[in-house]
Amino acid sequence: MADAKREIERKYESDESGLPDLTGVGGVAAVLDKGLVDLDATYYDTSDERLAAASLTLRRRTGGSDAGWHLKFPVAPGVRDEIRAPLSDTVPEEIAALVRSRVRDRALLPLVRLRSARDVRHLVDADGALLAEASVDTVTAERLTGAGGAAQWTEIEVELADGGDPALLDRLEKRLRAAGVRPSGSPSKLARALEQTAPGRGGKRRRKKAGPAEPVTAGDHVLAYLRAQRDVLVELDPAVRRDIPDSLHQMRVATRRARSTLRTFTAVLDRTATDPVGAELKWLAGELGVDRDQEVLADRLSTALDALPPALVAGPVRERLTAWAAGRHGGAHAHLTGVLDSRRYLTLLDSLDALLADPPLGKAAGKKPGKALGKAVRKDEKKLAGLMEHALELPPGEDRDLVLHEARKKAKRTRYAAEAATGALGGPARSLTRSMKSLTTRLGDHQDSVLARRTLRELAAVAHAAGESAFTYGLLYGREEARAAELEAELPARWRKSTDGGAG
Numbered sequence: 001m002a003d004a005k006r007e008i009e010r011k012y013e014s015d016e017s018g019l020p021d022l023t024g025v026g027g028v029a030a031v032l033d034k035g036l037v038d039l040d041a042t043y044y045d046t047s048d049e050r051l052a053a054a055s056l057t058l059r060r061r062t063g064g065s066d067a068g069w070h071l072k073f074p075v076a077p078g079v080r081d082e083i084r085a086p087l088s089d090t091v092p093e094e095i096a097a098l099v100r101s102r103v104r105d106r107a108l109l110p111l112v113r114l115r116s117a118r119d120v121r122h123l124v125d126a127d128g129a130l131l132a133e134a135s136v137d138t139v140t141a142e143r144l145t146g147a148g149g150a151a152q153w154t155e156i157e158v159e160l161a162d163g164g165d166p167a168l169l170d171r172l173e174k175r176l177r178a179a180g181v182r183p184s185g186s187p188s189k190l191a192r193a194l195e196q197t198a199p200g201r202g203g204k205r206r207r208k209k210a211g212p213a214e215p216v217t218a219g220d221h222v223l224a225y226l227r228a229q230r231d232v233l234v235e236l237d238p239a240v241r242r243d244i245p246d247s248l249h250q251m252r253v254a255t256r257r258a259r260s261t262l263r264t265f266t267a268v269l270d271r272t273a274t275d276p277v278g279a280e281l282k283w284l285a286g287e288l289g290v291d292r293d294q295e296v297l298a299d300r301l302s303t304a305l306d307a308l309p310p311a312l313v314a315g316p317v318r319e320r321l322t323a324w325a326a327g328r329h330g331g332a333h334a335h336l337t338g339v340l341d342s343r344r345y346l347t348l349l350d351s352l353d354a355l356l357a358d359p360p361l362g363k364a365a366g367k368k369p370g371k372a373l374g375k376a377v378r379k380d381e382k383k384l385a386g387l388m389e390h391a392l393e394l395p396p397g398e399d400r401d402l403v404l405h406e407a408r409k410k411a412k413r414t415r416y417a418a419e420a421a422t423g424a425l426g427g428p429a430r431s432l433t434r435s436m437k438s439l440t441t442r443l444g445d446h447q448d449s450v451l452a453r454r455t456l457r458e459l460a461a462v463a464h465a466a467g468e469s470a471f472t473y474g475l476l477y478g479r480e481e482a483r484a485a486e487l488e489a490e491l492p493a494r495w496r497k498s499t500d501g502g503a504g
Helices: 093-098 168-176 189-196 216-243 247-264 271-306 317-341 341-356 368-395 400-426 429-467 471-498
Strands: 003-013 030-046 056-061 068-076 079-084 111-122 130-143 150-160
Touching: 003 168, 030 368, 079 093, 093 216, 111 216, 111 247, 111 368, 130 168, 130 189, 150 168, 216 247, 216 317, 216 341, 216 368, 216 400, 247 271, 247 368, 247 400, 271 317, 271 341, 271 429, 317 341, 317 471, 368 400, 368 429, 368 471, 400 429, 400 471, 429 471
Parallel strands: none
Antiparallel strands: 003 079, 003 150, 030 056, 030 111, 056 068, 068 079, 111 130, 130 150
């Protein structure tokens, strides 16, 4: 079974002088010689190095205290999350799943072998507790594919102990720099190995690729926004599989943003080509919503229950609510993992890649962005206005709830359209984005109340059938009903305020 570890470390170039004395730096009372360790790691990637392009590393390593499979995700400079699995001959499925959004159908192949002679030092405090580990690594790199070569170098690595203060690394670096040691020019051993063993590079480090050009046309702006959402989907896939907090919500938002972009800017991207992709994005958003909606609803009901005085909680309400939430989440997450492993989902990612690589540009794609994008945003605003006016004319009840829910979805689409156009429209688009965010928050609160009341009715019926009191469920239902009425009373003023600005 895979487990995770946060790794905080820094790498430095090293010459024959080796590691300077670090005693006395940041509470380091002693530097203990832990001897020489031989490490042998084979790094895996696709033939076109998709993992390396995303700064991910996947290796099978023997030697040392943590032999096994290691998958590392970048978090920040010098910070990575390392996922570990026991040693085996092939890539473990739980590791392979975490790179599936990038690898797709490509095979994971042994790409580079790194053998390191590691001279280890433990930096400990006055009580002997480990503060950090410093090592001098003599590395031999060998490319295992193509006509690549070999390379050798020596580097210093300083890794913070679990739970350590990152400020210690700053103090240690100051001492290292004073001794003439400089930070490594490569973020990882693998990156350096790929640079120095690549065919025809002769040990030279590869130049960084130029970033994307600044958007100029309407098409440039729309494609840049769509590309950003595609990147978020791919990057968040592993976090969603690992059930990292908020990752599911962010992935669902990116899916909706991508779909809204295709639906709004039909004069920029030909919808005859994008509609099939949009339909698949709608499917994915729905699948992501199964677990996310459950998560939001469980939090809402738990918070409402916490706010009640104990005397008003009759029966095992909390236990029943906890069991309901846990059962729903476990099943929903298992289903979601199946979705992310499905052929349909991976095909969707391929379709987004293909659309961005060869976009079906419409008649407005080459035009100046201000006019073309502004027109599309105003069209969404107009549709939203019609829904809101219709909803406010209806009496409170199920019909109004349904129209307000549709208005919420249209407000989100308007918000995402304004976001995509912000680079071209500036202040007016930013203002519209803020007002739409405020409106969708209130409409979302209203819809959550609708769902909460539905769930409370179901839980009350189950409790009553079990011979338990339904009093608390009814009380919570009444509070939700009052909250919905309050929100509806505020809506006319809030809606007028949100329409004061616009996309220009």
